[in-house]
Amino acid sequence: MSVRGVRGAAAGLLVAILVLAGAGCSNNNTSPSNEASQAASAASSVASRAGEVIASATAKAQQELDRIKGxxxxxxxxxxxxxxxxxxxxxxxxxxxxxxxxxxxxxxxxxxxxxxxxxxxxxxxxxxxxxxxxxxxxxxxxxxxxxxxxxxxxxxxxxx
CATH class of the missing domain: 2.60.40 (Immunoglobulin-like)
Known part of the structure; x- marks a missing residue:
């Protein structure tokens, strides 16, 4: 699966958890739509970092194997x-x-x-x-x- 697919799955899961955890809870400073937007942004950031870790590990493995001649x-x-x-x-x-x-x-x-x-x-x-x-x-x-x-x-x- 592509890194984009990993990001999407992680972002969707985190958004669902955050929305369910905050359901029915609101404070005077934020609206439910603001909270959902902030949750989606946080989920995207977490998923992006996870995708970067996987991409880095894949690149490192590729370099290590490519060093072998013959x-x-x-x-x-x-x-x-x-x-x-x-x-x-x-x-x-x-x-x-x-x-x-x-x-x-x-x-x-x-x-x-x-x-x-x-x-x-x-x-x-x-x-x-x-x-x-x-x-x-x-x-x-x-x-x-x-x-x-x-x-x-x-x-x-x-x-x-």
Whole structure:
């Protein structure tokens, strides 16, 4: 999903919460329409910052993988375990099985998504010096706290 879609969903949710929390409450300085407008503005700001965080994480992952020269696509060498909660952040075990014929290292981009498929976070895990026919292990941990049901998938994997 695009960053715009993430912003829209977050803004809609925050507006609904703020409007429901303030229903029937008014003070002498603001009208209900003013409160709704202020809530929408605040929600848009929060959603914008969330979208910027995701865009930044995606760009950083892209740069990290692009630095690798002479690497080959190795998505088929990667297996993920189950996503778990790790102090508010989500983590997932990553296993790289080397079928290349010689020792290799891996850089793996993991995308964390909500049940609707919306991108929540992006991380890159490196697994170094995996022998031929052997498996190496790593852990992908989200950059920030993620709540609710979160899935992880391998977006890119490079063997080098």
């Amino acid at each position: 690497g080959v696509n190795a998505k088929g060498d990667i297996a993920l375990g189950s996503v778990t909660n790790d102090g508010g952040r989500k983590s997932v075990p990553v296993t790289a099985t080397n079928h290349s014929g010689s020792q290799a290292s891996y850089a793996v981009q993991i995308d964390f998504r909500d049940p609707g498929g919306n991108l929540l976070d992006v991380v890159v895990v490196t697994i170094d010096n995996v022998g031929n026919g052997k498996s190496g292990k790593g852990t992908a941990r989200s950059n920030r706290d993620l709540s609710g049901d979160v899935t992880a998938d391998v977006a890119r994997a490079v063997r080098h």
